[in-house]
Amino acid sequence: MRRIISVLVENEPGALSRIVGLFAQRNYNIETLTVAPTEDETLSRLTVVTDGKPETIEQITKQLNKLIDVVKLVDLTEGSHVERELMLIKVKAHGALRAEIKRTADIFRGQIVDVTSGVYTVQLTGTGEKLDAFIDAVGETSVLEVARSGVTGIARGEKVLSL
Amino acid sequence: MTEGKQVELLSGADMVVRALADEGVEYIYGYPGGALLHVYDAIFRQDKITHVLVRHEQAATHMADGYARSSGKAGVALVTSGPGATNTITGIATAYMDSIPMVVLSGQVPSQFIGTDMFQETDMVGISRPIVKHSFLVKRAEDIPEIIKKAFYIAQTGRPGPVVVDLPKDITDLTKKYPYEYPGKVKIRSYSPPQKGHSGQIRKAVDLLMKARRPIIYAGGGVVMGNGSEELTKLVKQSGAPVTNTLMGLGSYPGTDEQFVGMLGMHGSYAANLAMHHSDLVLAVGVRFDDRVTNSTNKFCPTAKIVHVDIDPASIAKNIPVDVPIVGPVNSVLKEMNDLVAATKASQDQEALGNWWKQVNEWRDGQGSLFPFETAEGVIKPQQVVQALYEATKNDDTYITTDVGQHQMFAAQHYLFDKPNRWITSGGLGTMGFGLPAAMGVKLHNPDAHVACVTGEGSIQMNIQELSTCLQYDLNVKIINLNNQALGMVRQWQTMQYSSRYSHSYMESLPDFKKLVEAYGHVGITVTDVKDLAPAMEEAFSLKDRLVFLDVAVDTNEHVYPMQIKDGSMRDMWLTKTERT
Numbered sequence: 001m002r003r004i005i006s007v008l009v010e011n012e013p014g015a016l017s018r019i020v021g022l023f024a025q026r027n028y029n030i031e032t033l034t035v036a037p038t039e040d041e042t043l044s045r046l047t048v049v050t051d052g053k054p055e056t057i058e059q060i061t062k063q064l065n066k067l068i069d070v071v072k073l074v075d076l077t078e079g080s081h082v083e084r085e086l087m088l089i090k091v092k093a094h095g096a097l098r099a100e101i102k103r104t105a106d107i108f109r110g111q112i113v114d115v116t117s118g119v120y121t122v123q124l125t126g127t128g129e130k131l132d133a134f135i136d137a138v139g140e141t142s143v144l145e146v147a148r149s150g151v152t153g154i155a156r157g158e159k160v161l162s163l
Numbered sequence: 164m165t166e167g168k169q170v171e172l173l174s175g176a177d178m179v180v181r182a183l184a185d186e187g188v189e190y191i192y193g194y195p196g197g198a199l200l201h202v203y204d205a206i207f208r209q210d211k212i213t214h215v216l217v218r219h220e221q222a223a224t225h226m227a228d229g230y231a232r233s234s235g236k237a238g239v240a241l242v243t244s245g246p247g248a249t250n251t252i253t254g255i256a257t258a259y260m261d262s263i264p265m266v267v268l269s270g271q272v273p274s275q276f277i278g279t280d281m282f283q284e285t286d287m288v289g290i291s292r293p294i295v296k297h298s299f300l301v302k303r304a305e306d307i308p309e310i311i312k313k314a315f316y317i318a319q320t321g322r323p324g325p326v327v328v329d330l331p332k333d334i335t336d337l338t339k340k341y342p343y344e345y346p347g348k349v350k351i352r353s354y355s356p357p358q359k360g361h362s363g364q365i366r367k368a369v370d371l372l373m374k375a376r377r378p379i380i381y382a383g384g385g386v387v388m389g390n391g392s393e394e395l396t397k398l399v400k401q402s403g404a405p406v407t408n409t410l411m412g413l414g415s416y417p418g419t420d421e422q423f424v425g426m427l428g429m430h431g432s433y434a435a436n437l438a439m440h441h442s443d444l445v446l447a448v449g450v451r452f453d454d455r456v457t458n459s460t461n462k463f464c465p466t467a468k469i470v471h472v473d474i475d476p477a478s479i480a481k482n483i484p485v486d487v488p489i490v491g492p493v494n495s496v497l498k499e500m501n502d503l504v505a506a507t508k509a510s511q512d513q514e515a516l517g518n519w520w521k522q523v524n525e526w527r528d529g530q531g532s533l534f535p536f537e538t539a540e541g542v543i544k545p546q547q548v549v550q551a552l553y554e555a556t557k558n559d560d561t562y563i564t565t566d567v568g569q570h571q572m573f574a575a576q577h578y579l580f581d582k583p584n585r586w587i588t589s590g591g592l593g594t595m596g597f598g599l600p601a602a603m604g605v606k607l608h609n610p611d612a613h614v615a616c617v618t619g620e621g622s623i624q625m626n627i628q629e630l631s632t633c634l635q636y637d638l639n640v641k642i643i644n645l646n647n648q649a650l651g652m653v654r655q656w657q658t659m660q661y662s663s664r665y666s667h668s669y670m671e672s673l674p675d676f677k678k679l680v681e682a683y684g685h686v687g688i689t690v691t692d693v694k695d696l697a698p699a700m701e702e703a704f705s706l707k708d709r710l711v712f713l714d715v716a717v718d719t720n721e722h723v724y725p726m727q728i729k730d731g732s733m734r735d736m737w738l739t740k741t742e743r744t
Contacts, residue, residue: 062477068297071353
């Protein structure tokens with residue numbers, strides 16, 4: 001079961017290592033992990049995508065809550081939510097390929113953010129599946145380099161994760 | 164700072180020591196070194212706190228641990244950076260696994276050199292991270308009082324545990340002074356341990372308990388550390404249910420009471436394990452369904468509904484699914500349950516309970532005793548030693564510590580604890596070398612009580628250097644060495660599962676323990692004949708002002724029984740070398 005867990009943590013040195021360490025120590029999966037400060041400078045927001053049996057997910061949230069640096073957390077996948085990931089991808093773009101890549105990027109609502117005579121760098125946001133689909137569409141042989149941010153997300157509607 | 168109050172200016176080092184004193188700490192256990200010299204100077208210039216110099220930092224943590232287990236308050240260890248810090252890791256992990264409050268203050272290289280691989284540098288916060296409840300690296304001397312207050316608050320509340328405070332040397336600089344005030348209390352926004360259980364859930368639990376036809380109460384270390392013994396005893400009496408204890412829970416219910424069916428689990432009593440297996444309601448209090456209790460989890464208590472009371476939500480449904488979870492402090496939850504039980508007592512089916520007790524008593528009495536064993540001519544059985552120890556001390560206030568292995572199980576089975584906090588053993592981590600320093604920590608705070616360490620010739624050698632500390636501080640503990648000249652528990656498994664191939668489980672060239680302890684300035688007594696056992700015990704405990712080491716030659720081939728059979732249910736046990744359920 002894939003789960004997206006958003007965690008508000010104290011913006012303290014070492015807080016991230018406690019969380020990452022917990023996952024390693026208890027043999028939980030991390031598929032992606034993103035972390036950045038929030039509008040409240042004392043807090044960081046961390047989003048982790050994990051996968052496991054329902055019992056494991058329950059333990060993950062309980063064990064995270066036990067960490068003193070964790071202020072609050074929510075399992076976004078329990079409700080309706082928006083999830084996004086950012087990808088920067090360098091692809092070969094010469095000859096006939098050049099127009100083809102541009103068209104594909106347009107279809108995926110990507111933007112070409114850097115151009116050389118033989119290479120396009122495309123910026124794309126969406127769900128992980130959409131990013132995977134783009135890579136498939138341009139073809140693996142065209143792909144030179146991929147940098148993905150990992151998933152971040154937020155609940156739909158009026159629910160907010162804050163103090 | 165309050166108006167008119169004299170503001171005291173203290174250096175970081177002096178603040179550390181003062182904060183400990185203001186926290187009410189009497190003794191700290193430690194070992195000095197370069198990164199801590201400022202702090203040791205501050206210790207020298209005051210008289211509120213007594214420092215005990217151990218011979219190895221691991222012992223400092225076990226002393227703090229022994230004190231904590233006997234008092235319920237956090238013990239404090241003080242060690243230098245690098246090897247001083249790494250030597251505490253086993254002790255911290257021991258406390259972590261058994262949820263014992265402890266504060267470990269470690270020295271660190273000066274802040275500006277952190278990360279440069281300086282002499283005696285180690286990343287203490289990093290190394291200890293998986294085995295602490297929390298840790299602090301102090302960045303500013305002004306923060307010391309608040310951090311120390313927080314460390315004790317975190318260590319001692321909720322599910323207790325060890326907390327590390329890492330002190331870079333520049334932070335404790337004696338030449339820089341700051342206003343000092345020790346906070347009366349602290350608030351941590353992300354930490355609020357539960358204060359009370361859910362009333363609806365508690366009602367449900369009482370309802371199940373009073374309607375059960377075959378109830379059993381399974382109580383653990385959480386009852387001891389959560390001050391829940393009195394309420395537990397009341398609940399057992401009011402409900403009329405049989406009660407069993409985990410290894411960590413011994414003493415939380417009087418061991419000599421008729422409703423006590425002995426310890427449960429891997430080496431638990433036949434009666435306790437069968438009663439668990441056949442029960443229709445398990446009321447689990449302050450326990451964690453450890454693998455040494457449950458045996459195979461999918462065969463655990465097949466006909467029982469399970470109520471689980473614990474202060475740590477993560478402990479609930481971790482290993483075993485639970486029907487009624489109650490998150491809260493055990494003493495307050497048990498108190499609420501007692502009030503409800505008193506009101507619903509009339510509805511209990513006394514006939515069903517009577518039949519259940521008939522069955523439980525058959526399991527108990529059919530065996531002769533809870534932990535039967537056979538004596539033999541010409542050898543001392545280890546169980547006889549524990550029984551002799553019990554006879555010699557049962558009328559006095561006595562604390563028993565142990566190391567880990569067969570002797571630990573024999574002590575757990577045959578010493579009957581009527582009070583909590585008297586049984587001090589490393590249950591979760593299973594740390595050999597724990598017993599002697601733990602006993603020292605207990606003795607220091609309870610100089611008038613008997614304190615005995617039951618050990619084996621393997622375990623005792625893991626921290627035997629502390630005999631020297633004992634002499635320095637008059638820590639007159641009694642050491643009962645069940646000397647079977649083998650790593651008994653390893654040997655037992657090798658006998659049972661590895662066709663008696665005794666790979667590295669026997670001890671060649673053992674020291675002459677009598678001479679060894681005499682060299683350390685103590686009294687050694689060797690016992691090789693069973694008839695000398697009781698007199699030797701008497702002598703050991705009559706020498707109140709001396710540490711006595713009783714080296715007892717016991718049967719090498721004795722096994723601990725019952726022993727649960729791997730992959731089975733709780734009722735699947737070896738009862739003797741040839742008999743199984």
